[in-house]
Amino acid sequence: MQQQSIRTHQFENGLMLIVEEMPGLQSAAFSFLVPAGSIYDGAGKNGSSAMLADWITRGAGTRDSRELTATLDNLGISHSQSAGSENITFTAASVADRITDGLEIFADVILRPHLAEEQFEPVKLGAEQSLIATEDDPQRKAMVELRKRSFSAPWGLSSDGSLEDLPNISAADVRGHHERCFRPNGAILGVAGNVDAKAVIEAVGKHFGEWKKKGGADVKPGDCGPKRTFIEHESAQTHIGISYDSVSFPDPDYYAAWAAVSVLSGGMSARLFTEVREKRGLCYSVYASQSSLKHEGRVLCYAGTSNERAQETLDVTLQELKRLGDGIDESELQRCKARAKSSLVMQQESSRGRAGSLARNWFFLEETRTLEDVRQKIDALTVDSILEYVNRRPAQDFTVLTIGPAELKVND
Amino acid sequence: MQFHQHTLSNGLTIVAESNSDVHSVALGFFVRTGARDETPELNGVSHFLEHMAFKGTERFTADDVNRIFDEVGAEYNASTSEEVTLFYGAILPEYLPQTFELLSSILYPTLRQDDFEMEKKVILEEISMYQDQPMHVAYEAGMLKHFEGHPLGTSILGTLESVGALTAEQMRQYHADHYRAGNITLAIAGNFEFDQIVDLAKQHCDHWPSGTLDRPIHEAIPKGGIAIVTQDSRNQQNIIQMTPGPAAQDELRFAAEILSVIVGDDGGSRIYWELVDPGLVEFAELGYYDYDGSGSYMTWLSCQPETTAENLARIQAIYETVNKEGVTEVELEQAKNKVASRVVLRSERPMGRLSSLGSNWVYRKEYQSVADDLAILRGLTLDDIRKCLDAYPLGASTTAAVGPLKELQLS
Numbered sequence: 137m138q139q140q141s142i143r144t145h146q147f148e149n150g151l152m153l154i155v156e157e158m159p160g161l162q163s164a165a166f167s168f169l170v171p172a173g174s175i176y177d178g179a180g181k182n183g184s185s186a187m188l189a190d191w192i193t194r195g196a197g198t199r200d201s202r203e204l205t206a207t208l209d210n211l212g213i214s215h216s217q218s219a220g221s222e223n224i225t226f227t228a229a230s231v232a233d234r235i236t237d238g239l240e241i242f243a244d245v246i247l248r249p250h251l252a253e254e255q256f257e258p259v260k261l262g263a264e265q266s267l268i269a270t271e272d273d274p275q276r277k278a279m280v281e282l283r284k285r286s287f288s289a290p291w292g293l294s295s296d297g298s299l300e301d302l303p304n305i306s307a308a309d310v311r312g313h314h315e316r317c318f319r320p321n322g323a324i325l326g327v328a329g330n331v332d333a334k335a336v337i338e339a340v341g342k343h344f345g346e347w348k349k350k351g352g353a354d355v356k357p358g359d360c361g362p363k364r365t366f367i368e369h370e371s372a373q374t375h376i377g378i379s380y381d382s383v384s385f386p387d388p389d390y391y392a393a394w395a396a397v398s399v400l401s402g403g404m405s406a407r408l409f410t411e412v413r414e415k416r417g418l419c420y421s422v423y424a425s426q427s428s429l430k431h432e433g434r435v436l437c438y439a440g441t442s443n444e445r446a447q448e449t450l451d452v453t454l455q456e457l458k459r460l461g462d463g464i465d466e467s468e469l470q471r472c473k474a475r476a477k478s479s480l481v482m483q484q485e486s487s488r489g490r491a492g493s494l495a496r497n498w499f500f501l502e503e504t505r506t507l508e509d510v511r512q513k514i515d516a517l518t519v520d521s522i523l524e525y526v527n528r529r530p531a532q533d534f535t536v537l538t539i540g541p542a543e544l545k546v547n548d
Numbered sequence: 549m550q551f552h553q554h555t556l557s558n559g560l561t562i563v564a565e566s567n568s569d570v571h572s573v574a575l576g577f578f579v580r581t582g583a584r585d586e587t588p589e590l591n592g593v594s595h596f597l598e599h600m601a602f603k604g605t606e607r608f609t610a611d612d613v614n615r616i617f618d619e620v621g622a623e624y625n626a627s628t629s630e631e632v633t634l635f636y637g638a639i640l641p642e643y644l645p646q647t648f649e650l651l652s653s654i655l656y657p658t659l660r661q662d663d664f665e666m667e668k669k670v671i672l673e674e675i676s677m678y679q680d681q682p683m684h685v686a687y688e689a690g691m692l693k694h695f696e697g698h699p700l701g702t703s704i705l706g707t708l709e710s711v712g713a714l715t716a717e718q719m720r721q722y723h724a725d726h727y728r729a730g731n732i733t734l735a736i737a738g739n740f741e742f743d744q745i746v747d748l749a750k751q752h753c754d755h756w757p758s759g760t761l762d763r764p765i766h767e768a769i770p771k772g773g774i775a776i777v778t779q780d781s782r783n784q785q786n787i788i789q790m791t792p793g794p795a796a797q798d799e800l801r802f803a804a805e806i807l808s809v810i811v812g813d814d815g816g817s818r819i820y821w822e823l824v825d826p827g828l829v830e831f832a833e834l835g836y837y838d839y840d841g842s843g844s845y846m847t848w849l850s851c852q853p854e855t856t857a858e859n860l861a862r863i864q865a866i867y868e869t870v871n872k873e874g875v876t877e878v879e880l881e882q883a884k885n886k887v888a889s890r891v892v893l894r895s896e897r898p899m900g901r902l903s904s905l906g907s908n909w910v911y912r913k914e915y916q917s918v919a920d921d922l923a924i925l926r927g928l929t930l931d932d933i934r935k936c937l938d939a940y941p942l943g944a945s946t947t948a949a950v951g952p953l954k955e956l957q958l959s
Contacts (some may be wrong), residue, residue: 212892214887258827259827265831269831275680294737370781371680372676403618404614406618418669421671467615480571481572485570
């Protein structure tokens with residue numbers, strides 16, 4: 137793995153900056169996490185953070201909404217902003233020498249948004265349309281509803297918000313969300329690409345140095361939803377969501393948990409694809425993925441299949457999940473390692489990918505992790521260590537949610 | 549970056565762009581066959597065949613194929629469009645020989661009867677899956693109506709009936725006719741030595757049958773009209789509107805592309821400010837799609853059923869203004885800056901270069917470097933856009949609507 141040059145710098149106000157110099161690239165990118173995600177929405181106000189992520193770019197500093205867009209387009213800065221459960225994330229990528237201009241503009245967006253009254257109604261209408269569209273997409277809806285039943289509230293709530301809460305959210309609520317949550321202490325900025333770390337530290341200090349520290353809210357995990365749910369829907373397929381307990385991102389078992397899921401679903405030679413799709417032709421789409429937060433983790437699975445074969449699909453999928461503890465072949469582990477190595481090396485070609493990783497790793501682990509660190513952790517995995525993990529934390533006590541014309545029986 | 553090209557004696561063309569600064573190599577076999585090359589009784593066969601490629605060859609079993617790709621840590625897949633079936637993978641350079649052998653091998657699969665029957669079930673599931681996605685239903689209905697009577701009006705997936713009725717023998721014949729070396733382009737981008745590529749191609753592709761396939765590429769002359777698919781269970785109305793645009797071989801395509809960004813990009817465009825920004829719709833965009841001999845502008849809209857007609861009228865009004873007055877210098881400059889940055893960002897990874905390298909050769913037998921692309925973009929003028937609008941005005945000759953509406957009045 138190529139030697140990486142990663143520098144960290146914490147500003148006096150608590151803002152954490154992680155910069156990776158990637159001199160071989162033409163581009164640069166940043167990923168800015170602000171601790172204002174949907175877990176801070178508050179009771180009955182689910183959707184505030186999603187609305188803020190839209191409203192916040194509709195005018196900031198000396199520029200109105202159109203001027204802001206024109207400036208970013210003319211600088212060639214492609215960008216996005218979205219609310220997740222923990223953070224609102226701002227990402228940007230451009231030709232390398234433009235990225236500090238991007239930081240200056242996003243300082244306006246983050247610190248000096250207009251949040252103008254006349255822009256609020258359009259934001260709300262847009263949010264409502266997007267939630268209604270999810271109702272029309274049973275595959276997406278299955279995963280949104282599965283998350284709600286898999287993670288403790290408010291982590292499981294949809295970061296897009298809910299149609300029930302939306303009418304109760306006022307402009308004052310969303311402004312309050314910004315006021316309460318946007319703070320430098322707890323915010324993390326990852327920058328990667330063909331940049332000079334010293335210059336980036338200087339630029340960030342200049343644009344964000346005045347940002348004032350404040351106290352954060354404490355959110356306590358609540359309950360999950362029910363273990364069994366059937367949502368009747370007139371659809372061509374039955375959409376099946378399954379989840380079970382796993383580990384958090386900082387957990388020492390994280391890599392073993394990752395490898396276990398990788399044996400199930402990492403690539404087309406993995407078990408779910410082979411057993412459910414290739415051997416039985418039950419599905420087009422079937423997968424499992426590791427979904428780890430800071431304090432908890434789950435494995436989330438999906439399978440979509442025609443209604444008359446849905447029961448068999450559910451049975452076979454559960455069977456595959458449960459039988460993982462019976463044994464793992466050395467060759468299965470080798471394939472996981474090969475895929476991981478390849479994707480780690482290819483990350484070095486992407487400033488966007490690296491900026492995202494730098495920020496995410498700091499958020500979860502409060503440390504930097506080089507690609508070589510990750511490769512070593514994956515290399516250290518053995519069949520025995522993964523099996524020991526799987527048998528200690530077997531796939532059981534499943535949460536199952538189905539959307540389709542008829543209810544299925546869960547034979548677990 | 550350096551361009552290389554070589555053609556084997558059977559007609560297989562290799563186009564390659566090497567770059568020693570990157571860490572990976574991406575390669576793809578672009579087979580010039582797709583839905584438009586199917587007869588009605590074979591509808592869906594190109595896409596089904598793409599799936600069958602992964603079910604084993606003379607040398608490799610189906611398990612081998614997936615296993616080896618994963619063993620080398622490849623990012624790999626295949627896709628089928630109206631015109632091209634593509635098999636591709638990105639890997640670390642050390643795995644190039646192994647990956648080349650496997651990827652080239654799967655273009656000539658065994659097509660065993662029992663695998664055919666099993667994979668047919670997967671395809672039928674895929675068709676059902678897309679039936680649950682309203683925008684996809686609208687896309688299919690729109691393409692079918694717009695290109696009615698023209699080969700481009702052939703569904704990629706086919707229908708439950710057409711795929712259900714396909715036989716392995718029909719597929720074998722289709723494969724023998726269409727998978728001929730002269731009909732295939734190998735594109736490769738990233739960190740490699742070209743001599744090695746030519747050696748590998750000679751070793752693994754020299755025995756492929758020669759020959760090419762002619763396809764009629766007369767320009768479609770759509771009659772237009774409305775297709776309404778009423779689905780009471782939906783909440784939103786999903787709409788596709790189409791109108792002719794320049795073909796893949798037409799120099800006007802660059803102007804059409806930038807015009808679609810100015811008028812209908814997902815941010816900062818006229819449609820965005822008029823419909824998306826005020827929250828009138830969930831989604832509205834204009835895209836430009838070029839095909840062999842034909843082209844199309846496609847408008848995508850998702851909104852509340854009761855506001856559909858007025859939103860379509862708003863879009864139509866934008867098109868009429870643009871057709872009449874063109875766009876402004878300021879808009880053109882902004883779009884150029886935005887697109888230039890996208891081109892550079894996308895091109896940084898070999899996988900990002902693969903599609904443009906392959907498509908340029910398949911459609912136009914030409915190579916365009918990133919610098920060429922940027923120079924063309926920079927050189928576009930308001931006059932170019934005017935010419936494009938005069939030849940291919942924006943509009944909505946065909947409409948497909950999926951959702952609760954039983955009828956739709958267009959102004």
